[in-house]
Amino acid sequence: MKKNMLRNFVVLFALAVLSVTLYSCSGRSDEEIRKDITEKLAANPDMAGVNAAVVDKIATLSGQVKDEQIREKTESVVTGVKGVKQVVNDISIAPRIPDNPVEVAPDDAISRGVTDAVKDFPGVNASVNNGEVTLTGTITRDRLVTLMQSISTLKPKKINNQLTIK
Amino acid sequence: MSLQDKYRELINAATTSEVKSLQVREQDNILYIDGSAPSGQVKDHLWDVYNKIDPDFRSGDLILNVNVSATPGGKAKVITQSSNLNIRKGPGTDQPLVGKAAHNELVTLISKTNDQWFLIRTDAGEEGYAYAQYLEPQNA
Known part of the structure; x- marks a missing residue:
């Protein structure tokens, strides 16, 4: 009788250990893990464009973020979620949308400005075509910065510096 | 290498030296940096950095338009x-x-x-x- 009770106790104990072990291995369902991940992502506005799917504890991330840094950060955040066995990072980087397009001045305005700018630079010639300013001729190196600064204020599209530096 | 990487040091210098209304935009493979510098020293420093990254400004891939903010009456x-x-x-x-x-x-x-x-x-x-x-x- 006593022996039987002891055996029952051992069996129960073994069952308890087994269930705890099983729970810690597989206790969290994919859905629970996914909810946790979604919560973590929601807490960070930079990760708003990320979606997570969880199958067999493997989290697959998709969607877009603004740069590589956020992409890696998202992966490490998700890796840290309890129950996640592996992370597949399929997040892409969103193309950069400029706040507003660069404004290039019209050629006649640039030409007028260029005339004023090169006046004090004998030996320098400048032509303007389609927003591009092309500088030719000769200049001394110490004066080059001043000329470049001057031309840069005219809102050109591009400066082609073909000057020979003396 | 992207233009923002090439000119990273310049962009960082502009950010840390309190250039106001700073805009860094890339369009048709040219980088445009616009803003308003607090002093002539800051502007000169930015041009020094530009010249260091692109000696004698030969590449034609950057328009640096950062001028010293001018207050009327000043x-x-x-x-x-x-x-x-x-x-x-x-x-x-x-x-x-x-x-x-x-x-x-x-x-x-x-x-x-x-x-x-x-x-x-x-x-x-x-x-x-x-x-x-x-x-x-x-x-x-």
Whole structure:
């Protein structure tokens, strides 16, 4: 009788250990893990464009973020979620949308400005075509910065510096 | 390597030196950096960094348009190479001369016509337009 009770106790104990072990291995369902991940992502506005799917504890991330840094950060955040066995990072980087397009001045305005700018630079010639300013001729190196600064204020599209530096 | 990476040091310098209204934009493989610098030293530093990354500005892949913010009523220093600065009747080198300001002289900034021309007044009372490149606003 006593022996039987002891055996029952051992069996129960073994069952308890087994269930705890099983729970810690597989206790969290994919859905629970996914909810946790979604919560973590929601807490960070930079990760708003990320979606997570969880199958067999493997989290697959998709969607877009603004740069590589956020992409890696998202992966490490998700890796840290309890129950996640592996992370597949399929997040892409969103193309950069400029706040507003660069404004290039019209050629006649640039030409007028260029005339004023090169006046004090004998030996320098400048032509303007389609927003591009092309500088030719000769200049001394110490004066080059001043000329470049001057031309840069005219809102050109591009400066082609073909000057020979003396 | 992207242009933002190539000019990373310049972008960082602009960010850390309190350039106001800073805009860094890339369009058709050219980087445009616009903003307003707190002082002439900051502007010069940015151009030094630009020159270091792209010696003699040969690549044609950056337009650095960061000028010293100019406050009307404030002072500006004449930073010609050594000569006097022409003061003209209107904003343009085709305009007649109405006066001159000496190298290193401090003049009063009345208004900013654009990034090329400032309306100024000298202590001698001469008033007219001068080329902005040769004026360095003195911000307290």
